[in-house]
Amino acid sequence: DAGITQSPRYKITETGRQVTLMCHQTWSHSYMFWYRQDLGHGLRLIYYSAAADITDKGEVPDGYVVSRSKTENFPLTLESATRSQTSVYFCASSEGPGQGGTEAFFGQGTRLTVV
Amino acid sequence: QKEVEQNSGPLSVPEGAIASLNCTYSDRGSQSFFWYRQYSGKSPELIMSIYSNGDKEDGRFTAQLNKASQYVSLLIRDSQPSDSATYLCAVKSAAGSGGYNKLIFGAGTRLAVHP
Numbered sequence: 001d002a003g004i005t006q007s008p009r010y011k012i013t014e015t016g017r018q019v020t021l022m023c024h025q026t027w028s029h030s031y032m033f034w035y036r037q038d039l040g041h042g043l044r045l046i047y048y049s050a051a052a053d054i055t056d057k058g059e060v061p062d063g064y065v066v067s068r069s070k071t072e073n074f075p076l077t078l079e080s081a082t083r084s085q086t087s088v089y090f091c092a093s094s095e096g097p098g099q100g101g102t103e104a105f106f107g108q109g110t111r112l113t114v115v
Numbered sequence: 116q117k118e119v120e121q122n123s124g125p126l127s128v129p130e131g132a133i134a135s136l137n138c139t140y141s142d143r144g145s146q147s148f149f150w151y152r153q154y155s156g157k158s159p160e161l162i163m164s165i166y167s168n169g170d171k172e173d174g175r176f177t178a179q180l181n182k183a184s185q186y187v188s189l190l191i192r193d194s195q196p197s198d199s200a201t202y203l204c205a206v207k208s209a210a211g212s213g214g215y216n217k218l219i220f221g222a223g224t225r226l227a228v229h230p
Contacts, residue, residue: 033218040123042203042222043159050215058217059118090158094218102147102207104218106158 003027006091006107013081013114021076021110023091031094032074033104034058034066036087043090049074081114088112118142119206121221128228134191136224138204141185147207148180150189152200153223159203163189194228201225 004025013019023032030051035043035058045058047066055066063085065077074093078085088111092104120139128134136150147166151159165171165178165187177190187206191198204221 031215031218035220040222042121043205043220045217045219048215048217054215056215056217059219092218102216102218103149103161103164104205105161109158 004091004093004105004107006089006110009108009110011110011112013112015082015114016080019078019081019112021078021089021091021112023074023076023107025072025074025093027093027095027105028071029093029095029105030071031102031104032068033092033094034064034074034076035090035092036060036085037090037109038087046076046089078112081112083114086112086114117221118208118219119204119221121202121204121224123222124225124227126224126226128194128226130194130196130228130230132194132228134194134198134226134228136189136191136202136204136226138187138189138221139185140187140204140206142206142208143182143185145206145208148178148187149205149207149218150176150178150187151203151205151220153203154200191226194226196228196230199226199228 033048034046049068091107094104150163153159163178179188201223203223
């Protein structure tokens with residue numbers, strides 16, 4: 001299916017465990033983003049990537065790791081999950097940095113609960 | 116100071132009225148501005164983009180940009196109950212530490228349109 005998909009949709013994990021959230025897009029967009037959404041904070045940027053093998057920190061990167069070995073995939077790893085990382089995580093993608101191509105399209109979200 | 120600021124609301128308007136949503140941003144170098152709508156439990160979806168000072172109209176929606184005042188707004192004419200959602204302002208910010216642009220969101224304004 002064309003578009004951007006996230007997996008899993010729902011995840012419960014224990015404190016201290018490593019967990020990876022997957023994001024896959026079929027548009028060959030160069031930019032990909034990871035956000036978390038918590039009540040009262042809107043969408044906060046965790047990490048983003050301008051192309052394969054190019055990543056940069058966003059507003060709240062601590063405790064997260066990303067990689068982008070292929071254009072279409074952008075996994076987000078919580079190295080040692082904490083309760084404060086309980087959130088809804090959204091992945092998004094957009095075309096290059098040009099003015100007309102910067103609209104971002106979102107995946108369905110992953111609801112992560114850390115117990 | 117947050118990079119993108121919005122009044123969290125809720126903004127309550129009667130059906131048929133004009134809803135006015137506002138957003139300010141801190142980075143004077145920002146060039147691209149977006150409004151997203153997010154229904155409860157769903158992903159954000161793009162409704163408007165604007166790149167130049169002035170107004171841009173699309174159906175019942177009008178986006179307004181004033182770069183000198185670092186201000187973006189969204190007007191919704193003839194508001195309908197189906198417009199009840201959270202509206203997120205997003206700004207393509209200047210290059211981050213790695214030299215690439217990032218997309219930053221405000222916390223969102225909740226709009227309630229009552230019959």
